[in-house]
Amino acid sequence: xxxxxxxxxxxxxxxxxxxxxxxxxxxxxxxxxxxxxxxxxxxxxxxxxxxxxxxxxxxxxxxxxxxxxxxxxxxxxxxxxxxxxxxxxxxxxxxxxxxxxxxxxxxxxxxxxxxxxxxxxxxxxxxxxxxxxxxxxxxxxxxxxxxxxxxxxxxxxxxxxx
Amino acid sequence: xxxxxxxxxxxxxxxxxxxxxxxxxxxxxxxxxxxxxxxxxxxxxxxxxxxxxxxxxxxxxxxxxxxxxxxxxxxxxxxxxxxxxxxxxxxxxxxxxxxxxxxxxxxxxxxxxxxxxxxxxxxxxxxxxxxxxxxxxxxxxxxxxxxxxxxxxxxxxxxxxx
Numbered sequence: 001x002x003x004x005x006x007x008x009x010x011x012x013x014x015x016x017x018x019x020x021x022x023x024x025x026x027x028x029x030x031x032x033x034x035x036x037x038x039x040x041x042x043x044x045x046x047x048x049x050x051x052x053x054x055x056x057x058x059x060x061x062x063x064x065x066x067x068x069x070x071x072x073x074x075x076x077x078x079x080x081x082x083x084x085x086x087x088x089x090x091x092x093x094x095x096x097x098x099x100x101x102x103x104x105x106x107x108x109x110x111x112x113x114x115x116x117x118x119x120x121x122x123x124x125x126x127x128x129x130x131x132x133x134x135x136x137x138x139x140x141x142x143x144x145x146x147x148x149x150x151x152x153x154x155x156x157x158x159x160x161x162x
Numbered sequence: 163x164x165x166x167x168x169x170x171x172x173x174x175x176x177x178x179x180x181x182x183x184x185x186x187x188x189x190x191x192x193x194x195x196x197x198x199x200x201x202x203x204x205x206x207x208x209x210x211x212x213x214x215x216x217x218x219x220x221x222x223x224x225x226x227x228x229x230x231x232x233x234x235x236x237x238x239x240x241x242x243x244x245x246x247x248x249x250x251x252x253x254x255x256x257x258x259x260x261x262x263x264x265x266x267x268x269x270x271x272x273x274x275x276x277x278x279x280x281x282x283x284x285x286x287x288x289x290x291x292x293x294x295x296x297x298x299x300x301x302x303x304x305x306x307x308x309x310x311x312x313x314x315x316x317x318x319x320x321x322x323x324x
Contacts (some may be wrong), residue, residue, distance in 0.1 A: 024222035024298050033289040034234075037223040042305050044218035054216040056206035056244055056280065056302060060186035061199040072196075082218060084300040086276050087250045114248050114298045118218065127195040136186050136276045138246040140218060140302055143204050 004159045005070075010093060010109035010117070018095040018107075018123050020044045022084065022116035044118035048142040049078035055143030059083075061128045061135040067161035070094060073103045073124045074151045079142025081119045083128060086136040088113035094126030094160065095119070103152055108160045124152065166321045167232075172255060172271040172279070180257040180269075180285050182206045184246065184278035206280035210304040211240035217305030221245075223290045223297040229323035232256060235265045235286045236313045241304025243281045245290060248298040250275035256288030256322065257281070265314055270322045286314065 008014060012021045020043060028038035048054050073096055085091055090111050096103035103124035110131070111117070118140075119125050128137060142148060170176060174183045182205060190200035210216050235258055247253060252273050258265035265286035272293070273279070280302075281287050290299060304310060 022218065022220050022300055024220045024296075028222070033223070037221055037290055039301075040220040040222070042217040042219055046216055046218055048216070054208055054210070054302075055204040056184065056208055057204055058184050058186045058202040058278075059199055060190070060202070061195070082300075084246045085248060086246060086278060088248070114296070116220075116248060116300055128199055134186075134276070138184055138244075138278055138300070139201075140216075 002157060002159050004161055005106050005108050007108045007110050007160060007162050010111050010115055015109060015117065019120045020118040022118060023114055044082055045080060045120060046118065047080040047121045049144060051146060052079055052142035052144035055141060057139045059128055059137045059139050061130050063130045063133045063135050067159050070106065070126060070154065070158045070160055072151060072153050073126055074149060075122050075124045076148045077122050077150060078144060078146065078148040080121050082116065082140040084116040084138045086138060089130060089132035091131055092129040092160065093117055094129065096124040098124055106158055164319060164321050166323055167268050167270050169254065169270045169272050169322060169324050172273050172277055177271060177279065181282045182280040184280060185276055206244055207242060207282060208280065209242040209283045211306060213308060214241055214304035214306030217303060219301045221290055221299045221301050223292050225292045225295045225297050229321050232268065232288060232316065232320045232322055234313060234315050235288055236311060237284050237286045238310045239284050239312060240306060240308065240310040242283050243301065243303040244278065246278040246300045248300060251292065251294035253293055254291040254322065255279055256291065258286040260286060268320055
């Protein structure tokens with residue numbers, strides 16, 4: 001029998017152990033541009049490691065449909081990774097806790113329009129999973145010379161579903 | 163008589179003197195996630211100055227309609243500023259060259275779906291100008307203790323239009 005993981009809505013509180021939710025919600029930190037713009041300031045725990053620097057890349061990912069079979073997660077030991085969707089379409093954010101180098105307690109979140117995420121350094125997560133095409137994202141992560149990817153293939157696949 | 167500036171489509175070549183266009187166009191630099199994702203790697207000339215660090219903020223800006231009267235431009239002497247729209251709606255990018263501390267040759271570009279921008283350090287630009295609501299953007303710019311904003315009020319307003 002295959003274990004199932006139910007999709008939850010993405011909220012700041014639920015996602016805090018794994019990273020930051022990027023959204024314009026609540027009270028802004030500043031009002032700028034002569035009153036025309038709210039700034040929610042410095043909302044991500046960015047981390048580019050001891051020998052890296054911030055890089056800005058664009059990802060174009062194939063959309064996936066639900067239910068989704070999860071077989072692989074990954075993490076980045078050298079830095080955080082932020083995903084900003086360049087559309088209002090939802091995407092799926094799959095994360096897990098670590099127990100002695102193994103991902104455990106997989107959770108899945110669906111974003112709402114206007115939400116992006118920043119995944120903390122060394123946090124297990126699924127690959128980028130848009131739920132609608134064309135799936136274009138700006139990614140802010142570490143650029144550096146040393147390896148920054150660890151993959152883990154699940155012994156037993158999980159089914160992610162509503 | 164008020165001078166007019168005609169809006170141009172945003173292209174990499176036209177925008178190169180002012181900054182970078184963030185888009186998934188042309189050949190990707192890498193294919194990742196077992197073939198499911200194209201990575202256009204490290205596509206912005208990020209610059210956080212000598213004493214700053216990278217910060218990630220969210221902006222929520224009021225939409226503007228055309229034609230638009232431009233009276234103010236600004237620049238950031240301590241760092242670059244990237245704007246990633248969190249929707250597929252277009253926004254207006256207004257930039258200018260510098261001549262002895264004064265903005266000259268104002269140009270205006272309209273983005274297409276899936277385009278973001280990175281404005282180079284010390285480049286004159288208009289404030290964030292979404293053309294449709296609600297105008298949510300993730301902004302990657304310099305966080306630091308020293309002033310990083312220079313404003314310039316145009317002696318003669320310009321009308322930006324199609």
